[in-house]
Amino acid sequence: MNRYIDKFTEEEILKVIKAYLVDGLSHRKIQSQILGLPAPDNGGGYVVMNILHYFNIKGDKKGILTSQNINNLIKNATGNYCMGLKKIKAYFLEETKAENIIKGLNTDNIINTEITTLTKQRVGQYKLREYILDIYEHKCALCDIDKDDLLVCSHIVPWRTDEKNRLNPKNAICLCAQHDRLFDRGYFSLDENYNIKYGVKADYKIINLLKHRNFRKPIENLPDKQLLKVHFDSYCK
Template sequence: MARYVERFTEDEILKVIKAYLLEGLSHRKIQALILGLPAPDNGGGYIAMDILHYYNIYGDKKGILVNENINSLIENATGNYLEALTKIKAYCEEENEARKVIKGLKKDNIVNTEIEVATRQRVGQDKLREYILDIYEHKCALCDIDKDDLLICSHIVPWRIDEQNRLNPKNAICLCAQHDKLFDKGYFSLDESYGIKFGLKADEKVINLLKDAEFREPLEDSPDKELLKVHFDSYCL
């Protein structure tokens, strides 16, 4: 019985497995990049290794999905390894469907029963965030912050409220953590020309903070102006 599996979500565990089987990352890199845990050069990566070993994934399987067909592997797998492969297949299918939805190639999300609802939602959020950061060139739309760990894929109409527009890239803006929080709490929105439009809660300090900010449009999929109006009417008045 692995010591660490129960400490992590299904989404985190599947990202660990995918990184090892498909991307061929080392235990240490997986532990640092995916789990966000210390992984020193000397002896690091034991938590990631423990998770992989729980699913009977050892060194001979590192990067195996680069050259091996996952369906063939599933046919010959058993036990926890079969479970891992089945879920990774579902996870990758969900990623592909999310990309199609974001690109406007498909209207509906895939419903894959092999992975939990929370994991399916996280896959969609992750793919949307990747796309939004790319089209905003990994920079906040209102300032010069360009550190990915400080950038948010900020929904105009919240994820929990509007299911139809969850993966609509026109319902998202790349904002730094500070601007995202002010936008989310209704201190400001954007008008039809993408100018700053202050909410009723905005005091002199907030106005001074944002008065010189100019919205930087993305390479494509600029924010939907009707959704911006919904945001202002719902959260700024």
């Protein structure tokens, strides 16, 4: 039994496999960029190497999915390698499904049982965040913060409370971490003209912080005004 498999989520493990089979990244880069673990020049990447070896993925398979069809590989694979490929295929299918939902396309023909519901949700969250950052041109809608690691795909009506609108791009706004926190906690919302509308908790400090801020509209899919009303009525009053 590989001692690292149970230490990471299914999503993290699949990201490791994908980074190796598709992107052709080194063990060290995957360990630092995907798992967020130290990967020194001497001996770095050991954790990733062990995860990949559990699925019988070694050096000859680095970047293999850039040149070979995954369905053909699955036909000829056995054991844990076959299982890993099937899960990666399921990961790809879930990415496609999420992209189709975001674009308003039909997803009835995409049936996926190889990965867990939690992993599917994580894939959907990632694809929505990717899309939202793109349409807001990788900048907070209320300030000039433009560093991706400081930007949040902020749901208007929270993910946990409205399954129907989870991947609705009109239910999300690109905000920096500070503005996302204030929005999420009901210190402010946006009115029907996308002007800042303060919640009852907003004191003069919060108002002074936000009073000169103007909403920067996305390239497409403006926030849904009805969902903004729900947000204000539910979290700001």
